[in-house]
Amino acid sequence: MPLLAVEKSSTERATRGVMNALSFRSPGQFQLEEKPVPKAGPGEAVVKVRLTTICGTDIHIIRGEYPVKPGLTIGHEAVGIIHELGPGVTGYYLGQRVLVGAITPCGQCEPCLGGHTSQCGGPLGGWRLGNTIDGVQAEYFRVPFAQANLTPIPDSLADEEVILLADIASTGFSAAESGRIRLGDTVAVFAQGPIGLCATLGAHLMGASDIFAVDTDAGRLKMSMQFGATVTLDGNHDPVNEIKTRTKGRGVDVAIEALGHQTTFENALRVLAPGGTLSSVGVYSGHLSVPLEGFHAGLGDQTIVTTLCPGGKERMHRLVRLVETHRINLQPLLTHTFQLDNIVEAYRLFESRQSGVLKVAIRVS
Numbered sequence: 360m361p362l363l364a365v366e367k368s369s370t371e372r373a374t375r376g377v378m379n380a381l382s383f384r385s386p387g388q389f390q391l392e393e394k395p396v397p398k399a400g401p402g403e404a405v406v407k408v409r410l411t412t413i414c415g416t417d418i419h420i421i422r423g424e425y426p427v428k429p430g431l432t433i434g435h436e437a438v439g440i441i442h443e444l445g446p447g448v449t450g451y452y453l454g455q456r457v458l459v460g461a462i463t464p465c466g467q468c469e470p471c472l473g474g475h476t477s478q479c480g481g482p483l484g485g486w487r488l489g490n491t492i493d494g495v496q497a498e499y500f501r502v503p504f505a506q507a508n509l510t511p512i513p514d515s516l517a518d519e520e521v522i523l524l525a526d527i528a529s530t531g532f533s534a535a536e537s538g539r540i541r542l543g544d545t546v547a548v549f550a551q552g553p554i555g556l557c558a559t560l561g562a563h564l565m566g567a568s569d570i571f572a573v574d575t576d577a578g579r580l581k582m583s584m585q586f587g588a589t590v591t592l593d594g595n596h597d598p599v600n601e602i603k604t605r606t607k608g609r610g611v612d613v614a615i616e617a618l619g620h621q622t623t624f625e626n627a628l629r630v631l632a633p634g635g636t637l638s639s640v641g642v643y644s645g646h647l648s649v650p651l652e653g654f655h656a657g658l659g660d661q662t663i664v665t666t667l668c669p670g671g672k673e674r675m676h677r678l679v680r681l682v683e684t685h686r687i688n689l690q691p692l693l694t695h696t697f698q699l700d701n702i703v704e705a706y707r708l709f710e711s712r713q714s715g716v717l718k719v720a721i722r723v724s
């Protein structure tokens with residue numbers, strides 16, 4: 360019955376050329392609002408959203424910790440069907456089901472052609488949806504540079520199987536990839552939220568031997584064993600000492616930071632063997648300082664690398680292939696489902712971290 364009501368009002372809105380979208384107003388103020396259905400300009404597409412989700416970054420936005428302009432539609436992870444194709448977009452058809460990555464590079468500029476598509480047009484410039492342009496927590500959204508950013512989804516795969524590829528899987532895997540994990544490497548992953556869990560899975564896929572998963576939440580540590588961790592460590596019980604002991608004082612080849620806190624960054628550095636790589640995908644605010652002893656006074660042949668979620672259709676296509684070939688299953692991360700009409704409630708749950716919530720699926724159509 361509620362589904363029918365939503366369907367009816369959504370159809371009624373469509374006849375008026377409007378849609379519902381989650382709009383940021385001011386810190387702490389965000390709500391569903393009616394907005395015009397976007398139109399596709401040259402090189403753009405409009406996608407009718409089927410499924411979206413909420414990211415930790417969206418929480419920073421609604422709290423006002425990451426500034427966006429008032430009235431912006433937020434959200435940057437979406438599966439939907441192509442509703443309109445602008446001039447110049449070829450090889451796709453209306454009604455085709457597609458995945459759009461959180462990062463939508465142009466594929467033409469200097470950073471893109473240099474292989475840094477996330478930094479398209481300038482620092483963090485590839486992150487447009489729900490940041491510099493209207494995002495995807497809406498019934499429709501406009502895809503910039505559509506030719507580079509629409510990834511067809513095979514019929515055999517459900518929306519829920521691919522939605523998390525848009526951001527957290529791509530980000531988590533990139534932590535392992537940027538860390539250049541080699542077969543048999545020892546890896547520590549600090550924080551086992553959705554991105555940390557995907558980093559753990561990435562380390563497993565890349566052939567790490569010992570994978571130490573660190574978090575303070577028992578439920579998340581339990582989940583990390585499903586995602587390839589070999590040892591789980593309570594972040595409150597001196598994980599640095601634990602890892603040092605378990606590696607006979609040597610430390611790990613690759614330490615992944617997936618939270619963006621001073622403590623986890625420091626701990627990642629302190630467990631790093633000389634010559635090792637600290638791969639960081641956390642989002643930091645304020646000042647970050649480096650502990651000298653973990654840094655070997657700056658002479659430890661260590662590498663510190665940072666990565667923003669890789670996007671674009673080529674990246675998304677490869678991640679879809681991992682699902683299609685049953686190499687990964689991200690569905691255990693989708694712990695709750697809400698309708699778009701109840702998205703504010705979904706934000707409250709996601710923000711609270713109660714009820715074992717990891718990721719919240721938002722069903723739009």
Ligand SMILES: [Zn+2]
Pocket residue numbers: 414415416417435461526527
């Ligand atoms: Zn995100």
Ligand SMILES: [Zn+2]
Pocket residue numbers: 464465466467468469470471472476478479480
């Ligand atoms: Zn570019």
